[in-house]
Amino acid sequence: MxxxxxxxxxxxxxxxxxxxxxxxxxxxxxxxxxxxxxxxxxxxxxxxxxxxxxxxxxxxxxxxxxxxxxxxxxxxxxxxxxxxxxxxxxxxxxxxxxxxxxxxxxxxxxxxxxxxxxxxxxxxxxxxxxxxxxxxxxxxxxxxxxxxxxxxxxxxxxxxxxxxxxxxxxxxxxxxxxxxxxxxxxxANMGLRVAWSPHMAPHLGQPVKGAALLTPDQTSRGEFVLSARGLEGGGIYAIAALVRDGAPLSLDLAPDLSVDDIAHRLGRTPARDSLPNRLRKALRLDPVKLALLQEWGRPLPTDPLALARKLKALPVRHLGPRPLSEAxxxxxxxxxxxxxxxxxxxxxxxxxxxxxxxxxxxxxxxxxxxxxxxxxxxxxxxxxxxxxxxxxx
CATH class of the missing domain: 3.50.50.60 (FAD/NAD(P)-binding domain)
Structure with a gap:
């Protein structure tokens, strides 16, 4: 037998x-x-x-x-x-x-x-x-x-x-x-498709660290990568099933700071500085995070409190999951x-x-x-x- x-x-x-x-x-x-x-x-x-x-x-x-x-x-x-x-x-x-x-x-x-x-x-x-x-x-x-x-x-x-x-x-x-x-x-455990603007080209292939991916039911603090096709990596995979099934996704670019903390820091920066310089000085945002803010956050508010809220809940504009064959x-x-x-x-x-x-x-x-x-x-x-x-x- x-x-x-x-x-x-x-x-x-x-x-x-x-x-x-x-x-x-x-x-x-x-x-x-x-x-x-x-x-x-x-x-x-x-x-x-x-x-x-x-x-x-x-x-x-x-x-x-x-x-x-x-x-x-x-x-x-x-x-x-x-x-x-x-x-x-x-x-x-x-x-x-x-x-x-x-x-x-x-x-x-x-x-x-x-x-x-x-x-x-x-x-x-x-x-x-x-x-x-x-x-x-x-x-x-x-x-x-x-x-x-x-x-x-x-x-x-x-x-x-x-x-x-x-x-x-x-x-x-x-x-x-x-x-x-x-x-x-x-x-499952798949990336998300994104149609990037041309200004994102220098940042593709770069990791996003020290950010949080937010859905209504789950937060992921894992690292992810900007690829030519969209978003990949463990941080994305952790919430991929929820997003695949329709959950909205946003990005917190400063997860260790509150809205009030961010607004306070931005308010202390010189108003004559450009917005990217103010963000770098106040929050130490790296070029990848600044690029994502420009990609998904425009028009950017100048009011510190409104900008802080956008930094804490930046809508991720994606086109859905990568195909099953790539998952x-x-x-x-x-x-x-x-x-x-x-x-x-x-x-x-x-x-x-x-x-x-x-x-x-x-x-x-x-x-x-x-x-x-x-x-x-x-x-x-x-x-x-x-x-x-x-x-x-």
């Missing part, structure tokens, strides 16, 4: 490990030539595994609520213990983010792939799932068409972002044809109502799902990866229990 895992990212690898530890013969099928390409890409600038923060606080980053119990079962402490079990040394940054000491994803991936091989997991790369063939799973492979009929299956095919790395959502029509309910995909992750996917509490597809008994295929989202900063690992573990353990029951029949 064979257990099949389709998708060789973190969720699929975790499910394969759980199945193998339970004694199953596991085939891990991956469409790309190598495992976990999105994981590797995400780790190029430093692999943020999770966050070292209290579990109750950590779970508030996840929506909808149904995903939280699954993450709670394999939260930050468990993720850190898992990484250390592979021989990966970790450190925690000043913001609570947890990274491998080597910072890169590739050493951890090599260690993990080696452990899966030692557990007997048979990895088959360039095996692209091509849908169902009766009760079997059809694949396009280097050796031609293949059909597998496993005892249990875990699907971990990713969502719909970064299709060039494998998450192309080609599986959607096959599951819908089987009666699986899916929510439409939407970009770091996606919202939408297999609905909670289509799943049992153990992530088994109600319409396909014996088939489980994990990772970004499921309808949940979380910001970057360790939350996404933890969620994928956690749901892969739940699906893998549930599949292992079913596999064990079938093996003893």
């Amino acid at each position: 064979t257990a099949l895992v389709i998708g060789g990212g973190p969720a699929g690898m975790m499910a394969a490990e759980e199945l193998a530890r339970a004694g199953a013969r596991v085939i891990l099928a991956e469409a790309k030539p190598t495992l976990a390409r999105k994981f590797l890409m995400a780790g190029k600038s430093g692999l943020n595994l999770t966050r070292d923060e209290p579990l109750a606080q950590f779970l508030t980053a996840y929506t909808p609520d149904w995903i939280r119990p699954h993450v709670a079962g394999f939260g930050p402490e468990a993720v850190m213990a898992f990484a250390r079990s592979l021989g990966v040394d970790l450190f925690t940054g000043s913001t609570g983010r947890v990274f491998p000491v080597e910072m890169k994803a590739s050493p951890m991936l090599r260690l993990w792939a080696r452990r899966l091989a030692d557990l007997g997991v048979e990895t088959r790369t360039r095996w692209r799932w091509a849908g169902f063939d009766g009760d079997g799973f059809a694949f396009d492979t280097p050796e031609g068409a293949q059909v597998l009929s496993p005892a249990v299956t875990v699907l971990a095919l990713g969502g719909a972002s970064w299709p060039r790395l494998g998450s192309d959502a080609a599986w959607v029509p096959w599951l819908m044809a089987k009666g699986v309910t899916l929510a439409p995909f939407k970009p 770091i992750s996606s919202a939408g996917g297999i609905c909670a109502t289509a799943l049992t509490g153990q992530l088994e597809l109600k319409a396909l008994p014996g088939v489980f799902a994990a990772g970004e295929m499921l309808d949940w989202e979380a910001p970057t900063g360790g939350y996404l990866l933890t969620g994928c690992l956690a749901t892969g573990r739940v699906a893998g353990q549930a599949a292992a229990r079913l596999f064990g029951a079938q093996s003893t029949d």
